[in-house]
Amino acid sequence: MGVGTWLLLLVTHPNEFRTLVQFWLHHESKRDITDESEHATSGWDRESMRKCWGFLDATSRSFSAVIKELDGDLARAIALFYLVLRGLDTIEDDMTIPNDKKQKLLRSFHELTLTEGWTFTENGPNEKDRQLLVEYDCVVTELNLLDPGYKKVIIDICHKMENGMADFAHKAAVSKGPVYVETAEEYDLYCHYVAGLVGEGLSGIFSASGKEAPWLASQLELSNSMGLLLQKTNIIRDFREDTDDSRFFWPREIWGAFGFNDMAEMRLGPGIDVKEGVKERALWVQSAMILDAMRHLVDALDYLRVLKNQTVFNFCAIPATMAIATLELCFMNPAMFERNIKIRKAEAADLIMKSTNPREVAYILRDFCRKIHARSSPKDPSFMALSLTCGQIEQWCEHQYPSFIQLNASQSGHASTSMNPADQRSQIVLADTEKEKAYKRETRYRQLGLNPNAPGPAAENAGLPWEMFLMIGAMIGAVALISVGVIFAVLWWFPEGQ
Amino acid sequence: MAPESYLVVGGSGFLGRHIVKQLLARGDNVSVFDIVQRYHDTPFYSGDISEKDQVLSVLKRCGTTCIIHTASPQHGLKDPSLYFKINVDGTKSVIAAAQEAGVRKLIYTSSAGAVFAGTDIVDADERVPYPEKPFDAYNESKANGEAAVLAANRQGGLLTVALRPAGIYGPGDRQMMQGMYDVFRKGQTHFQIGDNNNLFDITYVENVAYAHLLAADKLDTPPPSKPLSQWPDKDEYSLENLPPLTQEERNILGPALPHIALTTKPRRIPTSAARPLGPCLNVTPELEKIEQRFRDPNSVEKDRPTVRTRFDQMSEYTVARAKIFNPEATPLSVDGQAFFISNGEPIYFWDLARVIWRHLDGIFPGQRKERSPFVMPKSVGMLVAGLLETIGWVTGKEATLTKFRVTFTCVNRWHNIEKARRVLGYEPPVSAQDGIKRMVEWFAEEVVAGNVSEKAGH
Numbered sequence A: 001m002g003v004g005t006w007l008l009l010l011v012t013h014p015n016e017f018r019t020l021v022q023f024w025l026h027h028e029s030k031r032d033i034t035d036e037s038e039h040a041t042s043g044w045d046r047e048s049m050r051k052c053w054g055f056l057d058a059t060s061r062s063f064s065a066v067i068k069e070l071d072g073d074l075a076r077a078i079a080l081f082y083l084v085l086r087g088l089d090t091i092e093d094d095m096t097i098p099n100d101k102k103q104k105l106l107r108s109f110h111e112l113t114l115t116e117g118w119t120f121t122e123n124g125p126n127e128k129d130r131q132l133l134v135e136y137d138c139v140v141t142e143l144n145l146l147d148p149g150y151k152k153v154i155i156d157i158c159h160k161m162e163n164g165m166a167d168f169a170h171k172a173a174v175s176k177g178p179v180y181v182e183t184a185e186e187y188d189l190y191c192h193y194v195a196g197l198v199g200e201g202l203s204g205i206f207s208a209s210g211k212e213a214p215w216l217a218s219q220l221e222l223s224n225s226m227g228l229l230l231q232k233t234n235i236i237r238d239f240r241e242d243t244d245d246s247r248f249f250w251p252r253e254i255w256g257a258f259g260f261n262d263m264a265e266m267r268l269g270p271g272i273d274v275k276e277g278v279k280e281r282a283l284w285v286q287s288a289m290i291l292d293a294m295r296h297l298v299d300a301l302d303y304l305r306v307l308k309n310q311t312v313f314n315f316c317a318i319p320a321t322m323a324i325a326t327l328e329l330c331f332m333n334p335a336m337f338e339r340n341i342k343i344r345k346a347e348a349a350d351l352i353m354k355s356t357n358p359r360e361v362a363y364i365l366r367d368f369c370r371k372i373h374a375r376s377s378p379k380d381p382s383f384m385a386l387s388l389t390c391g392q393i394e395q396w397c398e399h400q401y402p403s404f405i406q407l408n409a410s411q412s413g414h415a416s417t418s419m420n421p422a423d424q425r426s427q428i429v430l431a432d433t434e435k436e437k438a439y440k441r442e443t444r445y446r447q448l449g450l451n452p453n454a455p456g457p458a459a460e461n462a463g464l465p466w467e468m469f470l471m472i473g474a475m476i477g478a479v480a481l482i483s484v485g486v487i488f489a490v491l492w493w494f495p496e497g498q
Numbered sequence B: 001m002a003p004e005s006y007l008v009v010g011g012s013g014f015l016g017r018h019i020v021k022q023l024l025a026r027g028d029n030v031s032v033f034d035i036v037q038r039y040h041d042t043p044f045y046s047g048d049i050s051e052k053d054q055v056l057s058v059l060k061r062c063g064t065t066c067i068i069h070t071a072s073p074q075h076g077l078k079d080p081s082l083y084f085k086i087n088v089d090g091t092k093s094v095i096a097a098a099q100e101a102g103v104r105k106l107i108y109t110s111s112a113g114a115v116f117a118g119t120d121i122v123d124a125d126e127r128v129p130y131p132e133k134p135f136d137a138y139n140e141s142k143a144n145g146e147a148a149v150l151a152a153n154r155q156g157g158l159l160t161v162a163l164r165p166a167g168i169y170g171p172g173d174r175q176m177m178q179g180m181y182d183v184f185r186k187g188q189t190h191f192q193i194g195d196n197n198n199l200f201d202i203t204y205v206e207n208v209a210y211a212h213l214l215a216a217d218k219l220d221t222p223p224p225s226k227p228l229s230q231w232p233d234k235d236e237y238s239l240e241n242l243p244p245l246t247q248e249e250r251n252i253l254g255p256a257l258p259h260i261a262l263t264t265k266p267r268r269i270p271t272s273a274a275r276p277l278g279p280c281l282n283v284t285p286e287l288e289k290i291e292q293r294f295r296d297p298n299s300v301e302k303d304r305p306t307v308r309t310r311f312d313q314m315s316e317y318t319v320a321r322a323k324i325f326n327p328e329a330t331p332l333s334v335d336g337q338a339f340f341i342s343n344g345e346p347i348y349f350w351d352l353a354r355v356i357w358r359h360l361d362g363i364f365p366g367q368r369k370e371r372s373p374f375v376m377p378k379s380v381g382m383l384v385a386g387l388l389e390t391i392g393w394v395t396g397k398e399a400t401l402t403k404f405r406v407t408f409t410c411v412n413r414w415h416n417i418e419k420a421r422r423v424l425g426y427e428p429p430v431s432a433q434d435g436i437k438r439m440v441e442w443f444a445e446e447v448v449a450g451n452v453s454e455k456a457g458h
Helices: A003-012 A014-026 A036-042 A047-059 A061-068 A074-093 A099-107 A130-134 A137-145 A148-174 A184-208 A214-218 A220-237 A239-244 A252-258 A278-294 A297-305 A310-330 A345-354 A358-375 A383-400 A425-447 A456-493 B014-025 B052-062 B081-101 B137-151 B174-186 B205-218 B247-253 B285-295 B316-325 B349-363 B378-395 B403-410 B418-424 B432-448
Strands: A405-409 A415-419 B005-009 B029-034 B044-046 B066-069 B105-109 B121-124 B159-165 B191-193 B338-341 B374-376 B413-415
Touching: A003 A014, A014 A345, A036 A074, A047 A061, A047 A074, A047 A130, A047 A137, A061 A074, A061 A310, A074 A099, A074 A130, A074 A137, A074 A148, A074 A184, A074 A310, A099 A148, A137 A148, A148 A184, A184 A214, A184 A220, A184 A252, A220 A239, A220 A278, A220 A297, A220 A310, A252 A278, A278 A310, A278 A358, A278 A383, A297 A310, A297 A358, A297 A383, A310 A345, A310 A358, A345 A358, A358 A383, A383 B121, A383 B349, A383 B432, A415 A425, A425 B121, A425 B316, B005 B014, B005 B052, B014 B029, B014 B205, B029 B052, B044 B052, B052 B081, B066 B081, B066 B205, B081 B105, B081 B137, B105 B137, B105 B205, B137 B159, B159 B205, B174 B349, B174 B432, B191 B403, B205 B338, B205 B418, B205 B432, B247 B316, B247 B418, B338 B418, B349 B403, B349 B432, B374 B378, B378 B403
Parallel strands: B005 B029, B005 B066, B029 B044, B066 B105, B105 B159, B121 B413, B159 B338, B191 B374
Antiparallel strands: A405 A415
């Protein structure tokens, strides 16, 4: 942003200005991969890897910053994983490559990507990442240097994804007219290929690094849910851009149910002859699509909850909070059908700074769900399902991080907890504390050889005085012992007559 | 084993009738005990449950082995003494008669209100104690009745269990629908008190009935562990050295349960191990297996992690501690326990009403003018209610908005049903949404048939 933009922001949105300044001040990159001490894991000392890092910056600047902050060699493994998928994507996307050639290339990509010296120069001039494939040999070299555990995961996922992409590319190539995703199931499958598999791969890499539990790699549903949440969010937000380019990812099963014959009929805005009722129906479709994406939120929270490594957590949590913020921005927002909309920079910065632990992230999700819910209309056919889905997030938050226990950070930096007496769960804790006290008292009695129930009719009241008597007795005893000790010591060190 | 002989006490009532129907549907031997007879498909015995001898003679005549006790006066009576007569004295006489007749099982319909004190109930589980100051006479009498039932467990050969449904609704329920319909006809549906972020549990009546059948079937399941007091090495365990759980107990706490989302109709998440084939070109036997796995409803992904806090009732830590505190207890048994029952899909308070009104719009179109919601913060609502109550007190007319109702609409009231899911195996069969649809459709028929009072019309 230029100086002018900053000044304008200061005047129009002072809070956002403050957030961005704080972000710039406090959220500097935690890791410098070019530093000599990092070379062992970042590979910066090799020219091929330096090139790979360069390509990562070129393909996605925001994403590359998050990747570089990952611990140890995770950053390098995931950077290479990302570049392999980018390469695959660049072939799939390119409409200038004839289908039979594309099919062969895609379906053998898991081998090509390990063939030393392999490059690809036949991409159309408009492919933005074509240079990556022109110099792809550096990726191959680095992949072959990678720890075998990581390499296995990357190649396995590449193999699965290339076949899925080839299947869908073939379908598009042989059909005439616009290609729609027909059913919601097919929509899920498409998202599985392009994003769910990325989730599976990331979990595999996390496990292989030893920084996360070994069983994370086999949590396929949770991993896919993470991927599907993010992919579906993008597909929803990019409605206008995609339909303008004749890419139709929304399933016909959802928009067809609202009387549309073509996805492009939902476009709004200047230059478009919008017929009566189209806007409202388009919003119901949008709501159904957002609800469909929100179904994955609970799984996403389950996934985030089991992560142990802080850098891995940030890496996964930031996209999830961005996704819910984006869904909230789109919800009941006709502007989404007119143009590309994006969450504001300051909001993104704020979310990045806050997405540091699962409790915070869960409550961020909940708050966005509440905002969505507040805008939901009873006339919307998805109204009740949406309400109950928000309720699910509320349930998740309250079960994993009960709100009746309040964390209070005091000025002196000490954290203390207190309970909200208006919440009946506090009664459980109070009762438990009582039971623990009673149990300890009884145990103490038994150790002293006393029968806790014996002292006769006064037993119930006797508990407290007895305890006090014992305490006082013990204290008097301790004071007496110390006094004797001191006297003895004095007499010892200063014998009479010195 | 000889087949069970059921006696449904209160079998002519709203919930009781659904239980009778489900028992009949599976071919069981059922009799009904109630004040009035409304149906004629089972042997019927008329009587007063607070008269032990009347109950006893019916039990003997029927050869009852299992009592399902659902009888309770409707909520909202002017005279609270009737609650105590039926819910406490009546229940005690049922218990005494059951013990005398040698009945083996008693299932009691309690209420989630047994723990309601007018304050927030959030993710509350069965450890929440009865409130020191009960909310009202109804809830107090339900809590007392339940306490008597649970105390009678394993006394005189009787096994007991209590179910606590939260907000029962469905076809046949006039309480909830009448109120909603009145507001709908008066055109007052645009008022909202509070921020509508408070969740509320509701339970479709057939789900509640189903839970009763489950509880009846599982009531004589042996507890998953012996009480700690009977362990030979019991003295080795303490709060510092908690007793280990048995394998049976671990199985109950076992793998993660799916999140309940009946209304959203979740589709299965495709994975590389189980997915549809889509536009696949060359199908191999390997790929066919992957698709089969995806289509097979029984092939679920195993070993989803269950992460629990120490506070969680179902954590090993909490279960083991409960044994130390009470060496006679078997925390994961069916008998002697209370269980919250709900749809597992709590809903924001005002949304429930809005969904019902929206259905009514479809049936009675044009009755209600479209108005944007009028939102009143809770504090303002309390103030207005106080004012109206004062005016009402002066004029002698009942206030339309009371502080009681404001509190009721702004409070959280939802429960954790994981214990019922894990111990009883309860999974709600009907979604919240389908249940509401069935209820509104039934009510609309009643309106058309002229069975609904329309006192509030313009």
